[in-house]
Amino acid sequence: MSTSSYKSYKIIQYENRIEVSTIKDFSLKDIFSCGQCFRWLPTDDGNGYIGVVKDRVARMYFNDGTLTIFGANYDDFCNIWYDYLDLGTDYGLIKKQLAAIDSNLDAAVNFGAGIRILKQEPFETLISFIISANNNIPRIRGIIEKLAKQYGEKIEFEKKFYRKFPECEILGSSCENELSLCCHAGYRCAYIEKTCKQFMQSPFESDMLKNMSLAQARKFLLGYMGVGNKVADCILLFTGSHLDAFPVDVWVKRVMQTLYFQKEISIKQVELFAHEHFGDLAGYAQQYLFYYAREKML
DNA sequence: CCCCAGGCAGTTA
DNA sequence: TAACTGCCTGGG
Numbered sequence A: 001m002s003t004s005s006y007k008s009y010k011i012i013q014y015e016n017r018i019e020v021s022t023i024k025d026f027s028l029k030d031i032f033s034c035g036q037c038f039r040w041l042p043t044d045d046g047n048g049y050i051g052v053v054k055d056r057v058a059r060m061y062f063n064d065g066t067l068t069i070f071g072a073n074y075d076d077f078c079n080i081w082y083d084y085l086d087l088g089t090d091y092g093l094i095k096k097q098l099a100a101i102d103s104n105l106d107a108a109v110n111f112g113a114g115i116r117i118l119k120q121e122p123f124e125t126l127i128s129f130i131i132s133a134n135n136n137i138p139r140i141r142g143i144i145e146k147l148a149k150q151y152g153e154k155i156e157f158e159k160k161f162y163r164k165f166p167e168c169e170i171l172g173s174s175c176e177n178e179l180s181l182c183c184h185a186g187y188r189c190a191y192i193e194k195t196c197k198q199f200m201q202s203p204f205e206s207d208m209l210k211n212m213s214l215a216q217a218r219k220f221l222l223g224y225m226g227v228g229n230k231v232a233d234c235i236l237l238f239t240g241s242h243l244d245a246f247p248v249d250v251w252v253k254r255v256m257q258t259l260y261f262q263k264e265i266s267i268k269q270v271e272l273f274a275h276e277h278f279g280d281l282a283g284y285a286q287q288y289l290f291y292y293a294r295e296k297m298l
Numbered sequence B: 001c002c003c004c005a006g007g008c009a010g011t012t013a
Numbered sequence C: 001t002a003a004c005t006g007c008c009t010g011g012g
Helices: A028-032 A074-084 A091-101 A103-111 A122-132 A137-151 A168-172 A176-183 A188-201 A206-210 A214-222 A229-238 A250-261 A267-297
Strands: A002-006 A009-013 A017-021 A040-042 A049-053 A056-063 A066-070 A154-157 A160-163
Touching (some): A002 A074, A017 A074, A028 A056, A091 A103, A122 A188, A214 A229
Antiparallel strands (some): A017 A066, A040 A049, A049 A056
């Protein structure tokens, strides 16, 4: 066991885990079930979550401000988990600012008080949200796991085997028909095949998107087959590239109509209103509102 | 049998 | 540029 610190966090490292203390505004349930990711599942004991990020499997628990990560050491925390879990952002401040905007957001940020917007891998996010289109969450998860099992590298963790998300080159070398037989993603398989080939030609990194304006970055992502406005905004938000992106899906449209309009309106109108009303915090607002809508309104 | 699910591409007017 | 339509698949 050894004690150290990184940024504002105290870290105790044990043989098979680390404990990170004094974390505020944080809940694993809120983070992993607010709709931004597909590969985290509750642990068998029901108290934590286990998931795969990059080439790592981690098992996490959170109690009284202390995050325990099995499968991580101090260096992993600094190089992977600190950024992935967005531990450098002051969510207390963000929630305070959002709550001051109106009573709807006040309720939403209190409901999802532990949400953090994960900084996820560009390629994985791209493919995952292409799969998400006109689909339901259990199926999306299933399709991604089938792809990982077929095309992803094997990882051993605590005597069990897991799979990395597939590399673009591997996934892209598979044809539509082969993909379809593997993962049953239907017509989305053609999008996956095409987009992998496009990504090999013109990949993107979060920093690259950050250097573009929101509109430019969105237009860039729309160039990939199977990426429309909503999926593009999800990629911008969930890779941590543009935290002012405001993805409008059926849930967000529904909750915005109910809370702000009391009538049917177009997606375009929702987007315009959100950017005017929430400004730079639009992406955060979207997550709190989406989670609030999904868990409370139905 | 129907409808729906975290939209998208392709086609019209 | 806005409106319309068909769509793999699996579950209810």
